[in-house]
Amino acid sequence: MTAAPEGAGHGPGTAVAPAVLALESAGWTVGGATILSDVSLDVREGEFLAFIGPNGAGKTSLFNLISGLVPATTGRVLLDGADITGEAPHARARRGLGRTFQTSSLWPAMSVAEHVRLAAQAAGGGSYRIWRRASRYQDQVDDVLVRTGLTHRADVPARSLSHGEKRKLELAVLLVGEPRLMLLDEPMAGVSAEEVPALTELIRGLHRDEGRTVLMVEHHMDVLLGLADRLAVMHHGSLLALDTPEAVTADATVQRAYLGAAL
Numbered sequence: 644m645t646a647a648p649e650g651a652g653h654g655p656g657t658a659v660a661p662a663v664l665a666l667e668s669a670g671w672t673v674g675g676a677t678i679l680s681d682v683s684l685d686v687r688e689g690e691f692l693a694f695i696g697p698n699g700a701g702k703t704s705l706f707n708l709i710s711g712l713v714p715a716t717t718g719r720v721l722l723d724g725a726d727i728t729g730e731a732p733h734a735r736a737r738r739g740l741g742r743t744f745q746t747s748s749l750w751p752a753m754s755v756a757e758h759v760r761l762a763a764q765a766a767g768g769g770s771y772r773i774w775r776r777a778s779r780y781q782d783q784v785d786d787v788l789v790r791t792g793l794t795h796r797a798d799v800p801a802r803s804l805s806h807g808e809k810r811k812l813e814l815a816v817l818l819v820g821e822p823r824l825m826l827l828d829e830p831m832a833g834v835s836a837e838e839v840p841a842l843t844e845l846i847r848g849l850h851r852d853e854g855r856t857v858l859m860v861e862h863h864m865d866v867l868l869g870l871a872d873r874l875a876v877m878h879h880g881s882l883l884a885l886d887t888p889e890a891v892t893a894d895a896t897v898q899r900a901y902l903g904a905a906l
């Protein structure tokens with residue numbers, strides 16, 4: 644396993660946890676186009692690492708590479724020190740890696756509770772077709788709905804949910820598998836300004852109270868500045884900067900490449 648410099652990106656005196664995820668010069672080339680190039684980073688247990696960068700910088704592609712949806716054509720991916728570069732997404736999921744997607748993955752006519760129940764059944768090894776035995780997952784469903792604040796919406800079909808509630812439901816489905824490492828790809832996308840604070844608090848709780856390691860792509864800088872331990876700035880498929888939010892936002896190169904006058 645690659646070790647990051649002691650305490651890199653963490654405050655002085657902060658205990659250094661072991662790396663749960665490490666990328667070693669990871670890259671992805673497809674159809675002659677290099678989408679990701681030489682990305683190296685360590686993510687520590689319990690850390691919140693946010694990815695920012697302009698459209699097309701490679702943030703989603705990097706999440707795809709980490710979760711195994713696209714192959715690393717160069718370099719290595721390590722989870723808890725084990726080389727998982729060649730592993731399929733489901734094998735990575737079994738190791739505790741879970742992710743959400745930028746676009747909604749819900750079934751419009753299916754209720755909130757049914758989504759979570761189906762995920763619980765799948766995680767428990769049950770067939771998607773055996774609905775009669777679904778009742779045995781009820782406690783798990785109730786627990787996840789409470790944690791995501793969706794109990795009062797349990798019987799509502801997904802199509803009737805607000806954008807913020809849909810994002811919560813996607814998190815609920817993810818939480819059924821109790822992933823230790825969560826990759827959240829733009830969880831605030833399409834969410835109204837009024838719903839952003841509640842969703843932010845939910846994600847903060849999953850990180851701070853439940854101790855999960857979180858990687859999150861997000862364009863809302865105001866959200867990230869109160870949430871992320873470190874910011875990774877992607878630019879043209881490479882990692883331009885990786886440091887505390889304060890250091891990154893003060894970095895002149897980052898400002899020129901991406902942040903500009905917004906900060």
Ligand SMILES: Nc1ncnc2c1ncn2[C@@H]1O[C@H](COP(=O)(O)OP(=O)(O)OP(=O)(O)O)[C@@H](O)[C@H]1O
Nearest residue numbers: 673674676678696697698699700701702703704705
């Ligand atoms: N399967 C693919 N084949 C070819 N090019 C691809 C493929 N997937 C992504 N790309 C290209 O890779 C680049 C990075 O895309 P990616 O979606 O990872 O960026 P992003 O930083 O997540 O952007 P956004 O903020 O808009 O979501 C883009 O130019 C995109 O067109």
